[in-house]
Amino acid sequence: MAELELKVNALPSDEDITVQLNGNLLYLRWGRNSKIVCEILAETAPLIEIPKTVETIIWKPGVLQAYARTLPAFAAKTGSSNGNNNPVITGVHFSKEKDTGETYVRATNQYRAVTVKSPMTEWFEGVSFSIPTESLQGLADILSADGEVTIRINEAKTLLVFKSGLTTAVTRVLVGVFPDIDNGYADNSANTKWIFDRMELIDLCKRARQLSQSRPALTIRSENSKVTAELDSILTQQIGAVAEGEVFNFKVDAEYIELAASLFRTEEVQLLFKNENSPLTFVCEETDHIKALIGQIKK
Numbered sequence: 001m002a003e004l005e006l007k008v009n010a011l012p013s014d015e016d017i018t019v020q021l022n023g024n025l026l027y028l029r030w031g032r033n034s035k036i037v038c039e040i041l042a043e044t045a046p047l048i049e050i051p052k053t054v055e056t057i058i059w060k061p062g063v064l065q066a067y068a069r070t071l072p073a074f075a076a077k078t079g080s081s082n083g084n085n086n087p088v089i090t091g092v093h094f095s096k097e098k099d100t101g102e103t104y105v106r107a108t109n110q111y112r113a114v115t116v117k118s119p120m121t122e123w124f125e126g127v128s129f130s131i132p133t134e135s136l137q138g139l140a141d142i143l144s145a146d147g148e149v150t151i152r153i154n155e156a157k158t159l160l161v162f163k164s165g166l167t168t169a170v171t172r173v174l175v176g177v178f179p180d181i182d183n184g185y186a187d188n189s190a191n192t193k194w195i196f197d198r199m200e201l202i203d204l205c206k207r208a209r210q211l212s213q214s215r216p217a218l219t220i221r222s223e224n225s226k227v228t229a230e231l232d233s234i235l236t237q238q239i240g241a242v243a244e245g246e247v248f249n250f251k252v253d254a255e256y257i258e259l260a261a262s263l264f265r266t267e268e269v270q271l272l273f274k275n276e277n278s279p280l281t282f283v284c285e286e287t288d289h290i291k292a293l294i295g296q297i298k299k
Contacts, residue, residue: 007036050168051159053152057122064149064162067092067105068140071116072133073259074292076109083109088176091130095178096123106181112256113181113293114263124153130178131160135171143167184293186272186281192245194220194271198261200239201269204229205258211235216254217297222247248276251297260292 007028011017015030026038071092076083083090093106103123105116143149143164152161162169208216208231219230220241227241231254250273260282261269272281282292 004038007038010036050161050170051154053161054155055124056150056152057124059121059149059151061147061149062145063121064136064143065140065145067116068136070263071105071107071114072137074107074109074112074114075130075133078132078134080109086176086179088130088174088178091132091174092136093128093130093178094123095128096125106178108179108181108293110179111295112259113179113184114260115182115185115291115293117289119289124157127153127157128178129157130174130176131171132174139169139171142169181293184279184281185291186274186278188272190245190272190274190281192243192247192273192276195242195244196261196269196271197240198264198266198269202258202261204237204239205254205261207237208235208254209258212254217251218254218257219249219251221249246276250276250280252280252294253297256294260294263290263292 018029020027024040026040028036076089078090095104102119103121107114139162147164150163160171211234221228222243227239229237264284266284266286270283279293279295
């Protein structure tokens with residue numbers, strides 16, 4: 001494919017091109033006697049067979065793309081130490097609560113995590129596993145965001161068949177014990193609560209990433225009702241935030257904070273702490289359907 005692309009790009013743009021196949025050679029001809037020759041290799045990849053399926057669900061338009069756009073960044077990377085130890089966290093995890101029938105979508109790399117409660121999204125009864133992040137993003141690219149997506153599962157519950165319009169795709173799944181990340185979240189009874197303007201926080205994190213040559217470790221301080229963010233000795237910025245309860249300084253990765261804040265579409269976000277050493281929980285007042293968990297950097 002790379003060789004063909006290279007040779008097609010070398011063709012003149014102002015000539016009609018005649019394509020001729022002769023055995024295992026592809027001729028790209030123009031003009032009187034000009035040509036470029038490309039060798040065609042025999043197909044060696046196995047054909048993909050669509051497996052027989054036993055159950056079907058339907059996702060509304062755009063749901064697949066929304067998951068693929070926002071959640072894979074929270075999952076462990078394929079080939080990372082955490083991913084190798086527990087491959088199920090290299091994907092986005094789907095499950096359905098028995099009592100409420102609500103679908104939960106989760107992702108984590110054990111340093112950051114996200115949980116989305118999606119009651120309007122269908123999922124299979126009694127089935128919980130992860131879809132590899134690469135597969136999820138690839139499916140979002142090839143399937144239309146404007147139409148419904150039909151998802152079918154095989155009897156062994158090892159393969160999913162996605163179909164939208166005339167396009168059908170098959171993906172494997174990742175089975176294993178997904179970490180119980182929900183126990184790490186703080187709730188409204190948390191000892192400490194910070195309230196930030198969401199866009200100001202995102203802009204701060206972007207600035208920290210641009211200025212830092214390594215890990216952008218931000219320290220948030222509150223002194224005399226004034227809140228500042230510090231990036232080593234490079235950046236000091238006063239921000240409009242309010243701290244309630246037990247107030248203490250904390251240090252976090254600006255990239256992780258930006259990812260979490262970008263999940264929301266509200267004016268403000270809240271950061272909750274169970275205690276001074278706990279991870280911080282991202283929530284907002286407008287909805288309880290989404291929350292994120294970010295570990296602190298040890299001081």
